[in-house]
Amino acid sequence: GAVVSQHPSWVICKSGTSVKIECRSLDFQATTMFWYRQFPKQSLMLMATSNEGSKATYEQGVEKDKFLINHASLTLSTLTVTSAHPEDSSFYICSARRSGGGELFFGEGSRLTVL
Amino acid sequence: AQKVTQAQTEISVVEKEDVTLDCVYETRDTTYYLFWYKQPPSGELVFLIRRNSFDEQNEISGRYSWNFQKSTSSFNFTITASQVVDSAVYFCALSEARSSNTGKLIFGQGTTLQVKP
Numbered sequence: 288g289a290v291v292s293q294h295p296s297w298v299i300c301k302s303g304t305s306v307k308i309e310c311r312s313l314d315f316q317a318t319t320m321f322w323y324r325q326f327p328k329q330s331l332m333l334m335a336t337s338n339e340g341s342k343a344t345y346e347q348g349v350e351k352d353k354f355l356i357n358h359a360s361l362t363l364s365t366l367t368v369t370s371a372h373p374e375d376s377s378f379y380i381c382s383a384r385r386s387g388g389g390e391l392f393f394g395e396g397s398r399l400t401v402l
Numbered sequence: 403a404q405k406v407t408q409a410q411t412e413i414s415v416v417e418k419e420d421v422t423l424d425c426v427y428e429t430r431d432t433t434y435y436l437f438w439y440k441q442p443p444s445g446e447l448v449f450l451i452r453r454n455s456f457d458e459q460n461e462i463s464g465r466y467s468w469n470f471q472k473s474t475s476s477f478n479f480t481i482t483a484s485q486v487v488d489s490a491v492y493f494c495a496l497s498e499a500r501s502s503n504t505g506k507l508i509f510g511q512g513t514t515l516q517v518k519p
Contacts, residue, residue, distance in 0.1 A: 321506060330493065331447075331509045378445060382507075391507070393439075393447040 290314055291383050293394035300371055301402055307367045308397045310337075310381030316361035317383035322354075325378040325396075337364040337381075361386070371401045404429045406496050408510035415484055416518050423479045423513045425494030431455075436477045437495040437507065438468065447493070453477065484517045491515075 294309045310320055318339045323331040335356055336344040343356035353375075355367040364383075368375050380396045405428040415421045427436065438450040451461065453470055461468045465482045481488055491514050495507040 328514075330511045331507075333506060333508075336506065380447065390449070390452075393449070395444075395446045398445065 291381065291392040291394040293379075293381055293397045295397060296395060297398040297400075299400045299402065302372050303370055305367055305369045306371055306399060307365055308379055308381075308399070310364045310366070310383070310394050312362045312383045312385075312392070315383075315385040317364075318361060318386045320358060320364040320381055320383045322356060322364070322366050323380045323382070325380060327378075331380060334366075339364075368399065371399070373401045375399065376401045404496055404498060404508045406494050406508055406510035408492075408494055408513050410513045411511070412514045412516070414516045414518065417486060418483050419517075420480060420482050421484050421515065421517075423481075423492050423494075423515065425477045425479065425510060427475050427477065427494070427496050429496060429498055431498045433498075435497040436470065437493075437497065438477075438479050439493045439495065441491040441493060441512070443490070450479075450492075481515075484515075486517050486519050489515055489517045 290313050292311045292313055298306055300306050320337040322334045324334050325331045333346050334349045337356045337358040339358045339361055345351045353369055358364040376399055378396050378398050381394045382391055384391045407426045409424055413421055434455045436453045440448040440450055451468055458470050458472055467480045469478045491512045493512045494510040497507050
């Protein structure tokens with residue numbers, strides 16, 4: 288079964304609203320989680336590294352005020368797309384690795400459609 | 403700079419044919435990891451294999467096999483006797499040593515494989 292779970296799996300929202308996506312590690316603790324974005328028929332691009340108890344590290348070109356990341360516990364990271372616009376429509380995927388190393392697990396992904 | 407190139411955008415084969423998906427990578431690190439993932443239409447990423455840079459042995463897992471050639475910086479993936487269920491997008495990815503403990507992956511562009519009955 289899934290060891291990293293994302294919620295919601297899909298969401299449709301109106302332009303200008305904010306949307307929160309959760310990423311949970313189900314049976315392990317993860318001090319670090321990763322958020323990727325995938326446009327239709329394109330590859331996955333790393334957006335940011337989510338660090339438990341500290342600020343996220345954003346990749347170049349990713350607006351941190353647009354994509355708010357919070358990693359409040361060892362099993363939960365959230366990505367909030369603020370004031371969403373149609374160009375934010377995408378597939379967002381998180382990944383997590385057990386604290387101390389080990390296999391990397393990916394969530395099922397969350398498909399965001401902004402109308 | 404790190405880079406992963408999957409030159410084949412789309413491949414279409416008939417069931418039972420063998421098919422090879424190419425992956426070429428660039429990295430300055432001597433220690434790194436290479437991955438293959440499968441992404442079916444449902445969207446989730448399915449882990450297929452991880453190989454570290456010090457292990458050049460080819461690996462076989464059922465109908466899947468991987469050929470790692472450091473001399474050409476390639477990590478190709480072959481599906482033998484393809485099946486319709488193999489239809490998916492396949493991603494090759496690289497993780498360098500300095501980020502291997504944190505899981506930052508650099509993905510190739512992906513190859514869409516269509517297996518026709």
